[in-house]
Amino acid sequence: xxxxxxxxxxxxxxxxxxxxxxxxxxxxxxxxxxxxxxxxxxxxxxxxxxxxxxxxxxxxxxxxxxxxxxxxxxxxxxxxxxxxxxxxxxxxxxxxxxxxxxxxxxxxxxxxxxxxxxxxxxxxxxxxxxxxxxxxxxxxxxxxxxxxxxxxxxxxxxxxxxxxxxxxxxxxxxxxxxxxxxxxxxxxxxxxxxxxxxxxxxxxxxxxxxxxxxxxxxxxxxxxxxxxxxxxxxxxxxxxxxxxxxxxxxxxxxxxxxxxxxxxxxxxxxxxxxxxxxxxxxxxxxxxxxxxxxxxxxxxxxxxxxxxxxxxxxxxxx
Amino acid sequence: xxxxxxxxxxxxxxxxxxxxxxxxxxxxxxxxxxxxxxxxxxxxxxxxxxxxxxxxxxxxxxxxxxxxxxxxxxxxxxxxxxxxxxxxxxxxxxxxxxxxxxxxxxxxxxxxxxxxxxxxxxxxxxxxxxxxxxxxxxxxxxxxxxxxxxxxxxxxxxxxxxxxxxxxxxxxxxxxxxxxxxxxxxxxxxxxxxxxxxxxxxxxxxxxxxxxxxxxxxxxxxxxxxxxxxxxxxxxxxxxxxxxxxxxxxxxxxxxxxxxxxxxxxxxxxxxxxxxxxxxxxxxxxxxxxxxxxxxxxxxxxxxxxxxxxxxxxxxxx
Numbered sequence: 027x028x029x030x031x032x033x034x035x036x037x038x039x040x041x042x043x044x045x046x047x048x049x050x051x052x053x054x055x056x057x058x059x060x061x062x063x064x065x066x067x068x069x070x071x072x073x074x075x076x077x078x079x080x081x082x083x084x085x086x087x088x089x090x091x092x093x094x095x096x097x098x099x100x101x102x103x104x105x106x107x108x109x110x111x112x113x114x115x116x117x118x119x120x121x122x123x124x125x126x127x128x129x130x131x132x133x134x135x136x137x138x139x140x141x142x143x144x145x146x147x148x149x150x151x152x153x154x155x156x157x158x159x160x161x162x163x164x165x166x167x168x169x170x171x172x173x174x175x176x177x178x179x180x181x182x183x184x185x186x187x188x189x190x191x192x193x194x195x196x197x198x199x200x201x202x203x204x205x206x207x208x209x210x211x212x213x214x215x216x217x218x219x220x221x222x223x224x225x226x227x228x229x230x231x232x233x234x235x236x237x238x239x240x241x242x243x244x245x246x247x248x249x250x251x252x253x254x255x256x257x258x259x260x261x262x263x264x265x266x267x268x269x270x271x272x273x274x275x276x277x278x279x280x281x282x283x284x285x286x287x288x289x290x291x292x293x294x295x296x297x298x299x300x301x302x303x304x305x306x307x308x309x310x311x312x313x314x315x316x317x318x319x320x321x322x323x324x325x326x327x328x329x330x331x332x333x334x335x336x337x338x339x340x341x342x343x344x
Numbered sequence: 345x346x347x348x349x350x351x352x353x354x355x356x357x358x359x360x361x362x363x364x365x366x367x368x369x370x371x372x373x374x375x376x377x378x379x380x381x382x383x384x385x386x387x388x389x390x391x392x393x394x395x396x397x398x399x400x401x402x403x404x405x406x407x408x409x410x411x412x413x414x415x416x417x418x419x420x421x422x423x424x425x426x427x428x429x430x431x432x433x434x435x436x437x438x439x440x441x442x443x444x445x446x447x448x449x450x451x452x453x454x455x456x457x458x459x460x461x462x463x464x465x466x467x468x469x470x471x472x473x474x475x476x477x478x479x480x481x482x483x484x485x486x487x488x489x490x491x492x493x494x495x496x497x498x499x500x501x502x503x504x505x506x507x508x509x510x511x512x513x514x515x516x517x518x519x520x521x522x523x524x525x526x527x528x529x530x531x532x533x534x535x536x537x538x539x540x541x542x543x544x545x546x547x548x549x550x551x552x553x554x555x556x557x558x559x560x561x562x563x564x565x566x567x568x569x570x571x572x573x574x575x576x577x578x579x580x581x582x583x584x585x586x587x588x589x590x591x592x593x594x595x596x597x598x599x600x601x602x603x604x605x606x607x608x609x610x611x612x613x614x615x616x617x618x619x620x621x622x623x624x625x626x627x628x629x630x631x632x633x634x635x636x637x638x639x640x641x642x643x644x645x646x647x648x649x650x651x652x653x654x655x656x657x658x659x660x661x662x
Contacts, residue, residue, distance in 0.1 A: 042477055045446075045451070045454050045477055046475075046477060048454060048455050048458070049454060049455065049458035051455075052455050052458045052459050052462060053458065053462045053472055056462050056465060056466055056471060056472055057471070057472045057473075058471045058472070058473055059473055059474075060472070060473065060474055060475070062474075064474065065439065065441065065473035065474035067438065067439050067473060067490070068471075069389060069395070069438060069439075069490075069492070070389065070390055071387060071388065071389065072388055077387070077395070077490075079439065079441060079473065079474065079488075079490065080441075080474060081399075081441040081443045081474065081475060081476050081486070081488055082443075082476050083443050083445065083476050083478045083486070085445060085478050085479070085480050087481075088478055088479045088480065089478070120385065120387060121383065121385050121387075121397065123383065123397060123398075123399040123488065125399045125400075125401050125443075125486045125488075127401065127403060127445075127484060128363075133363070136363050136366060136367060137366050137367065137369075137370050140366070140367035140370045140371065141370050144370060144371045144374050147374060148374055153374060153375070153376045153386075154371055154374055154375045154376070154378070155375075155376055155377055155378065155383035155385060155397065156377075156378055156380075156382065156383035156397065156398060156399060157364075157378075157399060158399050158400050158401050158486070159360055159363055159364060160401045160403050160406055160407070160484075161403070161406045162403050162406065162482065162484065163405075163481050163482050164480065164481050164482070166445060166478075166480065166484070168399070168401070168443045168476070168486040170397070170399055170441060170443075170488040172385070172387075172395075172397065172490075174387070
């Protein structure tokens, strides 16, 4: 594929990515631009915009357990996860499709699930235009989102000299998950971060306007997603664990490994201090420098003074 | 919603549609244009084209059993089913996303599933641009397809005086399914119609150019889908069961109830005899007049000389 926008992007380690690589090998040139947060389509819209599309599944007992959240939260969280992939591309949501797999035991909760989907879609000004409904043995919500952008932020654009910044504070979803798995009650703050994530749509567009070179949303964990972005860009990210902003009661390591944050990790050119100040004033949310981009050398992510076996994140297939 | 293209379309009976209606009631104006084969988006492309998108799920033990088909056939059939919704809108495929739910027992077959998806996508000249992969208790393929069209064919455009025509010959998938459920071996012809359906993409664009007013693809069964189109258009379809072209060894009733045909039912203005002749010459596939559109009166589908309790089709939720 000659157009670099259509080339597939290098991906990280793990069973999930091995499976994707096997399928891409099978498809050859038929697969185009796979490996970013969302696909950038060769479909020109008005005003110099391009179409962006992504699909994301939330499956009961894989991504959540029924007793952990209300149906509204399950619907809203699945929708936020899908929209977060548009945020990572700095795209504006244009349409959403909801494919539901519904066991009989969930049939009575459909409207509450739909309410959660609708509330999050409404918040993102994203019309719901279609979907599919099927019987299934486990509840699943497969959400496809379409967006548009004149200035897509890709995983592959980071360059040596960029600052690495992150939105928000980390560790809440991971702390909530640990508590839930241990049979404990998460703190209200952690539970809210886990059950009600917010896609950073406006924040991403603001950062794109400030000249950001690359972005990824944090679904697998900050270090794992930093690894994805570094591989996609062919660079190394040098990160300072202690610089990662975190919620109360979690360690730096826990913050760095916490998944399903739906915050953004962004490569900003040069010194990012002015951007972090302006961002915090605009969004009432911290934007924090956590490291820098250097030329590729050794591992894609290097931690200042820490081992790097944290960099795996969790894997949806293994 | 003031734009009629954005209004939701009246749907038929059954648990699946009841569930969708409940969700639409919850969403209010947030849901737009739901109820057609694919969603027509308010996104203008070049050359006066509009964007069309649809999502469709194939779930093991709901839509197929593992022992009935090869993995390549399962992948190809799921892809054909999704693309068929673009055909029903007379749209040209532009991109496909594949969301897979994969149990451990299917992990070794992923490449063969992907091969089937790829072969059908290639045949339709449709790039694969993204997807999602997740663990799951049962295999599911949720396929989202994007297309473009300058002249969308909707379910809602049929008018009194139109001829009702269908592509192809009916009954093969239904006969194969009956044989499989009874533990018998389907005939090779029926098995091929069941396992390797073909979306009628070019055929639909040809019919749209000939001035077709409305179309639907036959997934639930000819009579059930005729019912959907009639309700969406606010008309009655007067159909002649005996006119339905059918494969060897099936009755007219079986042909009329056979689902997952992925043939098209189309409302063509006026006398369709010239169109049927030209179509057959062009595509080596019959196009057959099976009835006519009349003003709404009583049931949405009226069979000449037959009871209408066939008109239910199968329902993916009940």
